[in-house]
Amino acid sequence: MTPAYILTLSCPDRLGLVHAVSGFLLEHGGNIEEAAQYNDDATGLFFMRVQFACSQHDGATLKEHLARFAEPYAMRWSLHAKAEAMRTVLLVSREGHCLNDLLFRVKSGLLPIDVRAIISNHRDFYQLAASYNIPFHHIPVTAATKAQAEARQYEIIESEGAELVVLARYMQVLSNELCARLAGRAINIHHSFLPSFKGAKPYYQAHDRGVKLIGATAHYVTADLDEGPIIEQDVARADHTDTVEDLTARGRDTESQVLARAVKWHSEHRVLLNGHKTVVFR
Template sequence: MSSTTGTPPPSTHPHSQEGPTHWVLSLSCPDQPGIVAAVAGLLATHGGNITESQQFGDPLTGLFFMRVQVEAATSRDELQTALTTLAHEFDMTWRLDVAGRRVRTVAMVSTAAHCLHDLLFRQRSEGLPVDIVAVVSNHTALADVAAFYGIPFHHVPVTRDTKPQAEARLLELVQELDVELVVLARYMQILSDDLCRTLAGQVINIHHSFLPSFKGARPYAQAHDRGVKLIGATAHYVTGDLDEGPIIEQDVERVDHTRSVEDLVALGQDVERRALARAVRWHAEHRVLLDGHRTIVFR
């Protein structure tokens, strides 16, 4: 995700200058000659050794996107000052962070446990670079899952009448806990337009890829009735347009007539877990940059 500022996230602490820091720089700007040379030259001037670099120029939007990992002993302030000057020259949107820093995250759930279990397990055992600081739910069904992993659980009921208060409570938690990412891990509530705008580019959702074909209740049963041959899932950023935000990742599983509704549900949940985990990882590693209604993902 690109940012309109180079200000470090609130949870970042000053890094010791005993050795080089591994930084990650992501940026976008109007495409023109000399951008790569300018960025590489700036980093070299400040003693940086580039360890990974990816770039893409979009001929449709005329925008250039770049992600660089670099080892440098220079301070964050020094790099930010230099990048601010460069950004002004190229009309650049950019973000600088410490590579591998765990992004402070809230997971929102309702009653389905598969995505929450998976994220918490991957955080603990597979190096998913997030720090899930709270689980928020409109039900209490998954409180025991949060407790098992030692994560604070917040029950925030939602009704038509209390939705504004519930979203206000969520924003309070985001601010109190210095949250940088909200993951809707099968949270079965629609966020308001105001909340989507407030948290633009900071909320990731997962849903089955049947949409818009099988809306409403029991989508897997509807899909089974129609004899689908593929099931899948889509992870995307949340916008005010329901389930139409920029897509980060999709995954599918082939099925046939022998599969029961229960089989489709189980396979679908597995696909949802995989797609969501990849989307969260790529976001946390600053590999996802917004390009209008779509994303550029540097894998």
């Protein structure tokens, strides 16, 4: 089969960018299979994702040509082989619904990631990890050991070559330093429809306010707690008869689905950062 690649790029908008990119791919033997683009009038930026097949060059050679092509356009770009599953490390605490959902989707061939390790500050899910033959790392975290724990976590992430880190209900606030190191490649699931009900116990906050909709938000991790660029959100109906437990159970289903979609889109290179927002080519 002809190797397939995914090219993503962003740059200042100007006339002829789609023509220039498609012309570059044609010149180097690329056959476009899927393409999407977006012009952000507010920022003056152009975004594009192209999936193409190419047998004329390998990935390394294509990157060399792309570097020369992109320079006059001030493009930020990346090129990935479509067949390569994204190396991923999952972090979890004591609630395993998102972890279990992600692992099942990977096993079922529904999620194109390669889970290299699971890290937790509790031992609860070591048997689940073992059932999928995934290394499990128990790293307790206290106020006194947080710096050492994060150093060990980052060591594992780097040793596994992880392109993606997923906080699948990992209930620890990452330090600013670790957030900076993982910028653009760490996704968190927040059990609330952000920006409402940030911080701890959002379902209790939602119940106290008598909301009629509850939700979940998948976003990139930043040093600003629960304020990273949003990738995906969804909601579920609620009414006055619901208890906190009802909202929590319904919310967990929503969390699992929202996180899975966000991870899938990121692993397929469909999410491009646009300042404090994202462009998602679904």
